[in-house]
Amino acid sequence: MNITLVMAGDEEGGLEKHVVELAHGLQQHGHQVTVIAHEKYRDRLQVHFVAVDLSKSRRNIFVLYQLYKALKNENADIVHVHGNKAAAMVSLLLPYLKLKSVATLHSRKKNTKMFKAFNAVIAVSPNAAEVLDHPHKHVVLNGIEPPILNANIMKHTPPxxxxxxxxxxxxxxxxxxxxxxxxxxxxxxxxxxxxxxxxxxxxxxxxxxxxxxxxxxxxxxxxxxxxxxxxxxxxxxxxxxxxxxxxxxxxxxxxxxxxxxxxxxxxxxxxxxxxxxxxxxxxxxxxxxxxxxxxxxxxxxxxxxxxxxLVLDGMLRNVESVYREVLNAE
CATH class of the missing domain: 3.40.50.2000 (Glycogen Phosphorylase B;)
Structure with a gap:
C-alpha cells in the first residue's frame, strides 16, 4: 500500500513516538510510506518526508493549502491522520480529495466531531472509543519495539x-x-x-x-x-x-x-x-x-x-487490517 501519515503540532510525547514507530514499521512490512509533519521530525524518520508546519492554527488558510497540495501530490491509497488537530485539518480537505482515510484518536476527548469525515477511526483504548460516534470504529492498542532487557540488572533494595x-x-x-x-x-x-x-x-x-x-x-x-x-x-x-x-x-x-x-x-x-x-x-x-x-x-x-x-508487529497487523477494510469497502 501507498500510505501517508499526517501529524500536527510540534510536541514530544506518546503520539509523536507512535507515528515514528508506525511509519518505520509499515515501511518494514513493505509499504510505501510518507509522513507529513513539522520539519523538526525529519531527522528521526527514515521514510519519505514532507514538511508542513501544522503547529499553526487549524484554520490557517496558507497552511491548509500547503497540506492540500501535499496530500494531492502523494495521492496515497490511505491517508492516516493522528490526533484531533490533524483530524480537524484534514477533514476540511477531504471533500476536495478523492482519498480513503483513517484517523486515530489517541486519548479520550470531549469533541470528536472532526472524526466523522473519515472512512474509519482507530481509538487506542476502549475508554477513548466510547466517545466516538462512528459506524466504523476500531480499538487498536499501541505497540512498541520490545525493550532490550539486561540480565545483570537486579531489583533495587529497598523495593x-x-x-x-x-x-x-x-x-x-x-x-x-x-x-x-x-x-x-x-x-x-x-x-x-x-x-x-x-x-x-x-x-x-x-x-x-x-x-x-x-x-x-x-x-x-x-x-x-x-x-x-x-x-x-x-x-x-x-x-x-x-x-x-x-x-x-x-x-x-x-x-x-x-x-x-x-x-x-x-x-x-x-x-x-x-x-x-x-x-x-x-x-x-x-x-x-x-x-x-x-x-x-x-x-x-x-x-x-x-x-x-502490545509489540510493534501486533499493532501493525491490527492497523493493516483496518486499512484493508477501508480499501475493500464499496
Missing amino acids: VVLAVGRLVPVKGFDVLIQAWKGIQNAELWIVGDGFEKEKLQHLITELDLEQSVKLLGFRSDIAELMQQASLYVMSSHYEGCPYTMIEALLCKTPMVSTAVGAMTMVLPEQYLCPENDVDRLNQLMRNALVDLEEMQKNYKAVYAFAAKE
Whole structure:
C-alpha cells in the first residue's frame, strides 16, 4: 500500500513516538510510506518526508493549502491522520480529495466531531472509543519495539515503586505523592520533567517524604529503571494507551493504576482504583509491596498478552487490517 501519515503540532510525547514507530514499521512490512509533519521530525524518520508546519492554527488558510497540495501530490491509497488537530485539518480537505482515510484518536476527548469525515477511526483504548460516534470504529492498542532487557540488572533494595510521565496535572502525581504517606521500607521514584516540578517537590517536603520520594527528572534509561523497580504505578486522571504501561509489562514489572484508558482492558481489575482516590491508591501499593511474588503470578497472563499484542508487529497487523477494510469497502 501507498500510505501517508499526517501529524500536527510540534510536541514530544506518546503520539509523536507512535507515528515514528508506525511509519518505520509499515515501511518494514513493505509499504510505501510518507509522513507529513513539522520539519523538526525529519531527522528521526527514515521514510519519505514532507514538511508542513501544522503547529499553526487549524484554520490557517496558507497552511491548509500547503497540506492540500501535499496530500494531492502523494495521492496515497490511505491517508492516516493522528490526533484531533490533524483530524480537524484534514477533514476540511477531504471533500476536495478523492482519498480513503483513517484517523486515530489517541486519548479520550470531549469533541470528536472532526472524526466523522473519515472512512474509519482507530481509538487506542476502549475508554477513548466510547466517545466516538462512528459506524466504523476500531480499538487498536499501541505497540512498541520490545525493550532490550539486561540480565545483570537486579531489583533495587529497598523495593522501588516507579512512576514515569510529564510533571503535569493530568498525570496525578500530586495524588500519588499523597498516597505514598505511611508506606515504609520502599522508595518512590518519579521520572519526568514539567512545570509542576516545584509544586510536587514542595508537597514532598510538606508531607515529610524527602527520604523516600525522589524526583529523578528526565531520564533516557527507562527500561533499566523498570527492571530495577519492583512495582510500576500510574496515577493519571486519563490516558490512552500509554507507552510506559507497555514498557513496564514487557520488562515484567507488575503495576497498579487508576482505572483509565487501556489499563481497564489490559490490567487485572484488582490492581485498578478510581482516579483521584488517595486512600485506594495507597492501599493498592501497600498490598502489592506486601506480596510481590503473588502479584508476579497474577501477572503472567498479562505479560504474555503484552508480548503478543502490545509489540510493534501486533499493532501493525491490527492497523493493516483496518486499512484493508477501508480499501475493500464499496
